[in-house]
Amino acid sequence: MEATLWAVTFSIAFSTAILAVGCAWWMLLNWVWLKPKKLEKFLREQGFSGNSYKVFHGDMKELAQTTKEAKSRPISLSDDIARRILPFHHHIITNFGKNSFIWMGPRPNIHITDPKMIREIFLKHDIFKKLRSPLAKLLATGMVGYDGEQWFKVRKIATPAFHHDKLKVLRLYSPAPLLTRANVKEIKLGEIVIPPGVLLSLPIMLVHHDHEYWGDDAKKFNPDRFSEGVSKASKNQISFFSFGWGPRICLGQNFALLESKLALAMILQKFTFQLSPTYIHAPTCGGANLGSTHWT
Ligand code: HEM
Structure with missing residues (x-):
């Protein structure tokens, strides 16, 4: 009798363990292969292009290598600094066009350079959340990290204390070269449908240097272009967003x-x-995202 009870207990424990291991494998497989491949297919069908997904690390190795190479030598004053500060994003956009993505490990990160879409992303801040690592969440308390009701309350209290006039010469050397977002649910942005799990990059530096919005002298330091305000300086209202927007x-x-x-x-x-x-x-920027923002 005792032996039978032991055998039943063992068999239940064994089956549970097998099931748990099976579930863990399934989740891992889904995370590193099935989901990324599904998202890749979905994005390509919508006209996005980029490198094919490489298991687990995606484009991370190439990104690290390109960044290291770009920082290994100085540039001349007339060179395009975007190639030094955002070398991999620049490389992908040059090769695949503005509707492109890079693989941040198993998550695709699409480039959004169209000012109309950038505007929508900033406005729908309840859907497009700021992206922060668990460590950043732990360290960065306060408004930058808050969301929803908590953010709204603190922001409302603090806003009047900071109100003043503006100056716009941060265009060429924007302290934050790139902002990132993650959408929490499927959403249509312009003509594109973005499923949850896709990251979005708003490459401030590339948009600020774009001839399409700033004209032939886009890379020239010319503060006079702002003499009649930001909206008249570029062809689009949200082509300048060193401090974010919305x-x-x-x-x-x-x-x-x-x-x-x-x-x-x-x-x-x-x-x-x-x-x-x-x-x-x-020139070097301390953080790819907001983070520390010093130039040398
Ligand atoms: C040149 C200097 C600065 C630059 C370029 C800069 C840039 C930015 C950017 C781009 C964002 C938006 C981030 C996003 O949308 O993901 C942001 C948010 C924020 N910044 Fe700054 N910042 C600067 C200085 C400061 C200073 C001096 C303070 C405080 C005294 C400050 C306080 C904040 C706060 C509280 C937020 C979060 C606002 C919210 O989530 O509602 N920033 N900053």
Whole structure:
């Protein structure tokens, strides 16, 4: 009798273990292969192109290699800095066009450069969520990381304290070169249907340098282009978004600009500038996303 009970218990435990292992394998297979391939097919059917999915790491190895190579040598002052700051995105868009994607591991990340779509993404911030790693979630508390009701309350309280006039010369060297979003449910954006699981890149730097929106002198430093406001400076309203746009626009933008204007004014009272003969042009951005945003 005792032996039978033991045998039944063992058989239940064994079956449960087999089932658990089977489920884990199925989830892993779905995560690293089935889901990415399904999303790839879906995106290609909608006119997107990019590299074929490579199991697990996607484009990450190539991305790391391209970034390392781009940073390994300085550039000349007239060179296109986007090729140094966002080398892989630049490479993919050059080869596959603006409707392209890169593989962030098993998740496809589509490029959104059309200002109308960028506008929609910023407006639908309840669907297109800011993308943050679990570590960033742990470290970055406060408004930047909040969502929904919690964000709304804090934002409403803090907004008046930061209100001031604007300056627009951050176009060429935008401190944040790229913003990313993840959609939480299937949504139609323009003519494209975006399923959940797809990431979206809003490549600020590439849009800010785009001849299509800024004309032939897009890469030229010419603050006068803003003399009649941002909307007249480019062919599109949302071609300039160094501080994001819409309801979640940077709360500190006026403060940051005021602070830099003050600092610049104080420095200019005492010093003059000239380019050092030994200067090497090697701009670097501290973070691919918002993160630390220092240039050297
Ligand atoms: C040149 C300096 C700065 C730049 C380029 C910058 C850029 C940005 C960008 C692009 C976003 C939107 C991120 C997204 O949509 O994913 C953002 C959000 C934010 N920034 Fe800044 N920022 C700057 C300085 C500051 C400063 C000085 C403060 C505070 C004093 C600040 C506070 C915030 C806050 C609170 C948010 C989140 C707003 C929300 O989620 O509603 N920023 N910033």
